[in-house]
Amino acid sequence: MExxxxxxxxxxxxxxxIPFGRVSSYGAIAKYLGSSNSARMVGWAxxxxxxxxxxxxxxxxxKGLLTGIKHFSSPTEMQLLLEKEGVNVHxxxxQNFDELFWDPNVELEL
DNA sequence: TCAATGACCTGCC
DNA sequence: GGGCAGGCCATTG
Incomplete structure (x- = not known):
């Protein structure tokens, strides 16, 4: 491991x-790592x-859907955290996933 | 060691 | 345009 x-x-x-009040996607991170098809590994990470x-x-x-919400301690923990950061989750x-979307490839401009 | 799974994404029919 | 299947890499049984 390690x-x-x-x-x-x-x-x-x-x-x-990822900055405060901002969200990203597995594919974006996976792509930033060099493998856009390895998005699944991002979830594992x-x-x-x-x-x-x-x-x-x-x-x-x-799609901006909290797919990994079930992997959290509480199913509402993830949504609560996002709402606390000013992210509208329904x-x-x-909701404003297109505006809150944070792409490391663009923001970090590798 | 082998096989199957897993918080996904892209491509093809 | 919508639905289905495959693929990726690492961890776990």
Whole structure:
């Protein structure tokens, strides 16, 4: 285990770089890592980041749907955290996802 | 060690 | 335009 996997470490790092009141998607992070088709691994990294200072609640799928909400301690924890940051979430889905969307490829401009 | 799963995305029919 | 299947990489049983 350890942090030998750059993919996991990178995914967690990018998730940690997500600014306040902003959200990102697995595919965007996966693409930033170089593998847009490895979005699933990003979810795994979030799961492994549980317990760390990684705002996994700011990471959602391409549709802005809180797919990983069930993996949280509480099904409302993720939504509450997002609402606390000023993100409008309805039915486990981000409303202004297009505006709140934070793309590491664009913001970080690699 | 092998096989299956998993918080997804893209492409094809 | 909508639905289905495949693929990716790492972890777990």
């Amino acid at each position: 942090e030998k996997s750059n993919f996991f470490k990178n995914a967690q790092d990018v998730a940690r770089l 979030m799961n492994a980041s549980k317990g760390m200072n990684v705002p996994a609640h700011r990471v959602v799928n391409r 039915a486990h889905q981000i």
